[in-house]
Amino acid sequence: MPENLDLKFMSECFNLARKAEGETFPNPMAGAVLVKNNKIISRGYHKKAGLPHAESEAINNAGKDAKGSILYVNLEPCSSYGKTPPCVDAIIKSGIKKVIVAVKDPNPKHNGRGLKILSRHGIKVKCGVMEEQACELNKVFFKNITERVPYVTLKAACSLDGRLADFYGESKWITDDDARIFSHSRIRSNTDAILIGIKTLLKDNPLLSVRCSRIKTSNPVKVILDSSLKIPLSSNILKSPGRTIVVGSEKHSNRSKAEALANKGVKLIFLPYRGGCFNIKHLLKVLYNQGIYRLLVEGGGSVISSFIDAKAADYIYIFTANIILGGGYLMYNGKGFRLDKPAKIINREVKIFNNSVLISGGLSYV
Numbered sequence: 001m002p003e004n005l006d007l008k009f010m011s012e013c014f015n016l017a018r019k020a021e022g023e024t025f026p027n028p029m030a031g032a033v034l035v036k037n038n039k040i041i042s043r044g045y046h047k048k049a050g051l052p053h054a055e056s057e058a059i060n061n062a063g064k065d066a067k068g069s070i071l072y073v074n075l076e077p078c079s080s081y082g083k084t085p086p087c088v089d090a091i092i093k094s095g096i097k098k099v100i101v102a103v104k105d106p107n108p109k110h111n112g113r114g115l116k117i118l119s120r121h122g123i124k125v126k127c128g129v130m131e132e133q134a135c136e137l138n139k140v141f142f143k144n145i146t147e148r149v150p151y152v153t154l155k156a157a158c159s160l161d162g163r164l165a166d167f168y169g170e171s172k173w174i175t176d177d178d179a180r181i182f183s184h185s186r187i188r189s190n191t192d193a194i195l196i197g198i199k200t201l202l203k204d205n206p207l208l209s210v211r212c213s214r215i216k217t218s219n220p221v222k223v224i225l226d227s228s229l230k231i232p233l234s235s236n237i238l239k240s241p242g243r244t245i246v247v248g249s250e251k252h253s254n255r256s257k258a259e260a261l262a263n264k265g266v267k268l269i270f271l272p273y274r275g276g277c278f279n280i281k282h283l284l285k286v287l288y289n290q291g292i293y294r295l296l297v298e299g300g301g302s303v304i305s306s307f308i309d310a311k312a313a314d315y316i317y318i319f320t321a322n323i324i325l326g327g328g329y330l331m332y333n334g335k336g337f338r339l340d341k342p343a344k345i346i347n348r349e350v351k352i353f354n355n356s357v358l359i360s361g362g363l364s365y366v
Contacts, residue, residue: 006072009033009040010102010130013074014137016045016054022190023048025293028105028141030054032073034062034096041065053078055087059094067095074134076105076127079114088117098124102134107145136347140294143314149284150295152312154304154363155187156331157319157356163328164301169203175319178353184211187317191296193221193245193287197303198230207240208298221245221292225303227273228252229261238264245290247283249273280310305334308343311365316345321356341366 016031024030024046032054034042042065044057052060055077059066077087077099091099104112104127115125135142140151157175158164165171173180188194188210196208201224208222219242224231227249237244238261246261250270258268269286271278287295297307307313318331337343348361 005038006100006126006129009035009072010074010100012040012043013054013072013102014130014133016043017074017137019045020047025049025140025192026144028075028138030073030075032058032071034058034066034069034071036065036069041069050083053084053087056084056090059090059096062094068097070098070100071096072100072129074102074130074137076101076103076110076112077114077118078105078110079117080109086114088114091118091123092121096123098126100126100129102129103127103131106142139314144288144293149281149288149312150192150292152284152295152297152307152314153187153191154297154307154313154316155183155319156298156304156317157321158331159321159323159325159328161324161326162331163325164331165328166325167327169329171204174321174323175356176321176354179319179356179358182351182353182358183317183319187296188220190294191220192294193223193292194296194298195223195225195303196297197299198224198226199302200298200300201226201231201235201237205236207236209240209242218242220296221290223247223287223292223295225278225299227278229254229257231261233260233264238266243267245269245287247271247278247286249278277306280306280312284312301329301331301333305332308332308363309334311343313363315360315362317358317360319353319356319358 012033013031017029020029027046027049030053031045033040042058042062044054044061046054055071055073071091077091079086079088099118115127118125143151156164159174194208209219219240221243222237223245225247229248231246245267247269252273262268271283271286297303344364345359345361346364348359351358
């Protein structure tokens with residue numbers, strides 16, 4: 001089949017997969033189409049963990065017409081039992097003659113195995129069509145499955161000179177209304193948890209909720225880094241719906257305060273606290289085991305700096321207002337990088353609001 005048709009049909013797989021964006025975790029987003037005589041005869045996409053995979057849905061929708069068709073799917077078909085049967089079994093049984101995938105599944109259970117099984121059963125396979133785009137589409141899943149940690153996004157709003165607040169610590173509001181609406185509707189609504197430090201909580205007493213969302217969404221888990229449990233029992237986050245996790249240090253914490261927080265439904269996690277900070281990479285593994293696959297870090301300069309210094313952040317949103325403050329808190333005040341080896345924003349996007357500019361993109365530490 002001509003390469004331009006491969007691109008056309010694989011692009012349709014991506015469009016289908018995106019229909020379930022944010023709904024499939026811990027599974028990846030996947031879309032599939034069946035093609036005969038250069039025309040799509042059936043479509044399918046994975047809607048939610050536990051429901052049929054994209055390939056199975058497309059095959060079921062096609063019925064007997066699946067025989068002799070070509071299957072396009074953005075991720076290698078699974079080859080082992082989970083909440084659903086292996087997709088390779090359905091493909092073999094259906095009589096599909098060829099399978100074209102964008103990228104191999106990074107999951108060690110499936111990596112290349114599904115394609116080998118299909119080949120052994122006489123089905124032609126092709127891999128690598130729009131591979132880069134496929135990796136980008138499921139970047140969260142790829143990070144989760146290969147490192148067993150959440151995909152980490154940083155978000156900060158600062159002045160032109162990089163200040164998160166003025167000389168007196170005032171930060172409401174550096175950016176305009178449109179930027180804040182975007183932050184809630186497009187960033188907070190697409191995360192499993194929001195993390196801040198105790199300094200931000202004591203200063204702002206935030207709700208850490210999702211407002212102005214385009215779709216109905218549950219509030220993210222609230223994660224507070226608080227080594228000595230300074231969090232007031234009257235804090236807004238303890239009154240708002242949803243889970244709250246407080247990460248503290250057993251050595252520095254008061255037992256009665258810990259009991260009071262637990263009685264309010266707070267999940268307490270005690271981790272080693274050395275040199276004035278937690279081990280970020282250890283923290284991420286713990287949060288992953290709590291079912292957090294996407295983590296949004298909204299803390300102040302110290303928290304943001306700790307994630308950058310640990311090279312643990314994958315993506316960043318920086319809202320820059322058209323003001324100069326001076327003297328206030330810096331967005332990044334960490335160890336720093338050499339000029340010839342800086343941390344960089346890659347594949348960046350720029351969005352302009354009324355009086356602020358958003359620069360976003362992946363973080364590279366090479």
